[in-house]
Amino acid sequence: MENNIFYEGQVLWSQIDANVHLRHSAYADFCAQARSNMLNQLGLSLSEFNQKKIGPILFREELNYLREIGLDERIKVSVEIIKFNVKNSRFSFRHEIFKENGVKAAVVVVDGAWMDIVARKLTNIPEEWMSIIHKIPRAADYLEINE
Template sequence: MDKNIFYEGQVLWSQIDANRHLRHSAYADFCAQARSNMLNTLGLSLDQFAQHKIGPILFREELIYKREIMLDEYIQVSTALSKLNTLNGRFSFRHEVLKSSGEVAAIVNVDGAWLDLTTRKLTNLPESWKPIIQNIPKTSDFIEINE
């Protein structure tokens, strides 16, 4: 995966578990922040989602651990779209959590969709956002479904 880095930061004391390494749920938090940062960088802020009464919903989150991350380490999180269904608003993202050495510490895959916050049903994004969505970094094995 190219290094589409959308989060960088230091591992905090509050993110460490009893084994003295990064706790499992902190990986998900870092990746969620990276997705938010990526969308904001491309021009879609959380405020714009709120104005359209749309929010992301996750169906699956898979964490594949490769290397430990310890207290005070600096990490980077890449974000890339691995699958997009243009008919029903479903998506998949792949993240790599990188140690400061560049080693991959974890791969995080998420599957989700866009939720209409009024009807509580899945929805597509507004047509006017399509050019922005097309600019999301994609994995080398990206799949687009539109039939």
């Protein structure tokens, strides 16, 4: 479980829903923060995105709930890349969210691409970012596409 952990934190009161467990949108927030932390650690910070006028966007987010997460629990979120298209820079990431006792509570898969934030159109990443992309932890079922 300790591999590829890019977010650790406590579940806050504001993240709890009427059923007294973690609200659905908080899972997405935790995964987004884990992705951001991972990219930042590898050298792609928000300032780098702003400098190049490129940002990541999501097309799809799939969440499988496995166990409840409650108030004040500590969680860990892993990130792995599961698919990358070299030609058009589209990507897929898998996140696993673990409870403080090590039990997997959720699996989140996102599909996305990169957008030119000025033109508001999909774009490829700069060539100098490719070395960073290749440092992202890869899943055992990773698929690289060249078409």
